[in-house]
Amino acid sequence: MRGAAREREFREYAEARQAQLRRSAYLLCGDWYEAQDLTQTTLMKMYTAWGRLNRDGNVDAYARVVLTRTYIDQHRKGRWREEPVDELPQRQSDESCSPDLRLTLQAALLRLPPRYRAVLVLRFWEDWSVEQTAEALRISTGTVKSQSARGLNRLRELVGEQMWELSER
Numbered sequence: 001m002r003g004a005a006r007e008r009e010f011r012e013y014a015e016a017r018q019a020q021l022r023r024s025a026y027l028l029c030g031d032w033y034e035a036q037d038l039t040q041t042t043l044m045k046m047y048t049a050w051g052r053l054n055r056d057g058n059v060d061a062y063a064r065v066v067l068t069r070t071y072i073d074q075h076r077k078g079r080w081r082e083e084p085v086d087e088l089p090q091r092q093s094d095e096s097c098s099p100d101l102r103l104t105l106q107a108a109l110l111r112l113p114p115r116y117r118a119v120l121v122l123r124f125w126e127d128w129s130v131e132q133t134a135e136a137l138r139i140s141t142g143t144v145k146s147q148s149a150r151g152l153n154r155l156r157e158l159v160g161e162q163m164w165e166l167s168e169r
Helices: 003-029 032-048 050-056 059-076 099-110 114-125 130-137 141-168
Strands: none
Touching (some): 003 032, 003 050, 003 114, 032 059, 059 114, 099 141, 114 141
């Protein structure tokens, strides 16, 4: 692929997917600025591999893998610190979920360890299979299952605690 065509194709992809990647990044890190940094880092890594990705086909899956691995690697290195924020990701409204419940779920999700959060976001936000999640995070399917179960149990506990605190106010 020629340089100008490659540039244009990548730019079109990045413009079309940037908001979606940023929402997923926000669910992982809980900070819009960090989410923007994660998104930009993901897009930079994708740009360097764009010719190969084009031939492979599943560019969106690759983007989510890069995003999740970048998040985990940077938290493993202690580069960022977690600070929960009060913003919600911009997503199509879900009539079945009240704003209070969404805020409670989001706050609880941000209190989970990064690895549990990554597993839950990929499995239930991105709707990935156990196998896809395991491959993306470079862990076994058994680990995905156990971290999903533990993460969901902890999420239930945290949501219960927060709902109790809200009812006492």
